Amino acid sequence: MRRVVQFSTGNVGQHSLRAVIGRPDLELVGVHAASPDKIGRDAAQLCGLTEPTGVIATDDLDALIALRPDCVVYTALGETRPMEALEQMSRILAAGINIVGTSMVWLVTPRQLDDWLRVPLEKACAQGNSSLYVNGIDPGYSGDTAVHAALSLVTRAESVTIKEVFDYGNYDDAEYTGAAMGFGTAPDDDLPMAFQPGVIVAMFGGLVRNLAAALGVELDDVRQRFEPWYTPERIECAMMTVEPGRLAGVRFAAEGVRGDRPVITVEHTTRLTPAAAPDWEYPPNGLDGVHMVIVEGEPRIELTTHLSHPVLDVTEAGCVSTAARAVNAIDWVCDAPAGLIALEDIPPTAMIRGLMW
Structure with missing residues (x-):
């Protein structure tokens, strides 16, 4: 005990x-x-x-x-x-x-x-x-247990992409997650804390470098990218209410590159309700949120993890x-x-x- x-x-x-x-x-x-x-x-x-x-x-x-x-x-x-x-x-x-x-x-x-x-x-x-x-879960499972399982099924890997694709609308955490990602901010506001220069790499670059070390791959660089989405309509959800013209979706990644080609990518697509960022990727089969590992290799592997609960929504199931x-x-x-x-x-x-x- x-x-x-x-x-x-x-x-x-x-x-x-x-x-x-x-x-x-x-x-x-x-x-x-x-x-x-x-x-x-x-x-x-x-x-x-x-x-x-x-x-x-x-x-x-x-x-x-x-x-x-x-x-x-x-x-x-x-x-x-x-x-x-x-x-x-x-x-x-x-x-x-x-x-x-x-x-x-x-x-x-x-x-x-x-x-x-x-x-x-x-x-x-x-x-x-x-x-x-x-x-x-992320950082964590998707970048270690899940990706290790996926890679064990190939004879050769050309690239690895680890994704979280989630609707955070029901995640009641405006104070930290909402503020860090800048939900509700305007285009001319300061860049959100999570997307300041070097922050994405600081938070997720360790996953990229750790996987590269496990694979025996020498990277030329680990870089970051960030793309905001501003809503044309008012969005109401548990996280917060977002007025028109304000941030309601983010897509960002840490990329491990060789030459100028990403070979190990940790990417997040995060939106507030399905109405946000309609041109971006959604979870498959109408789900609210998934963690995915995609290995381009021999053969190609796509592993998707979805969490569910009879009472809790997908974000709290993730907790x-x-x-x-x-x-x-x-x-x-x-x-x-x-x-x-x-x-x-x-x-x-x-x-x-x-x-x-």
């Missing part, structure tokens, strides 16, 4: 919290919450369960560390406050507590990290004899699966050697152990 602390209860954290509570091989011993309206509440209330757990949310990191859990599930938003998240993670790891998480997407490819992030985390892992693993990519690794990570762990370090069967009871 692994003793676990859940760190944050937001879009992803509420689902990892629910998963930890439900699994018979995990024991929830603590919950971290930053919002005043969540502190002091039972963990069950924070993830939609009715039976109290007796575990009360706190913002006291020292108190959670004092519980001596085996692992912390770290799902707090870190991309907008990287130094604070780095400090929190380092304190946990240095105290001898392992971390699995979905935050700080750069950590999905730890072998591609810049020193400012890698060095303090490696030092903390060494000090605490602890391990850190971060993954998700469930993002949480799963962390929770399902807890047992293995707790037994792993100290250090930063990449997906390729974990045996595939270790990620499915304990899922059926």
Whole structure:
């Protein structure tokens, strides 16, 4: 039985919290919450369960560390406050507590990290004899597990394209995702944060370089591209209301090139409702969102992953699966050697152990 602390209860954290509570091989011993309206509440209330757990949310990191859990599930938003998240993670790891998480997407490819992030985390892992693993759906599954499976089916690959094609209209996250992508902004506004020079490569270039290293391919460059779409009509959705002339769709990519030809591409087509960007690619078969891997090679492979749920929409189902990519690794990570762990370090069967009871 692994003793676990859940760190944050937001879009992803509420689902990892629910998963930890439900699994018979995990024991929830603590919950971290930053919002005043969540502190002091039972963990069950924070993830939609009715039976109290007796575990009360706190913002006291020292108190959670004092519980001596085996692992912390770290799902707090870190991309907008990287130094604070780095400090929190380092304190946990240095105290001898392992971390699995979905935050700080750069950590999905730890072998591609810049020193400012890698060095303090490696030092903390060494000090605490602890391990850190971060993954998700995208970045994550689509750029590692899915693409590895697709490539295993060809005798030669000419190019690889990893795509997320999603309607974000029902994703209630205007504060971070909406603002970062610039939804609702005008053409003469400043370029959205996510598409400033170098940001796409910073966020997704590690996936490109990691796959190139796995393939034994030497790239000449990793570059980015971005294309906005402004709506001529008013669009209303859960994310926000977008007035005419404002941004309601984005298409962007990180491309690994040889010569001037992209050979490894990580691309996103993101719209608010099906009305946005009608000339761009839609998910197949009328679906709301998919992750795809396309390998041009011998033979050509196209692998499509669609998430669904009887109650939740596709974006929230994606949050469930993002949480799963962390929770399902807890047992293995707790037994792993100290250090930063990449997906390729974990045996595939270790990620499915304990899922059926």
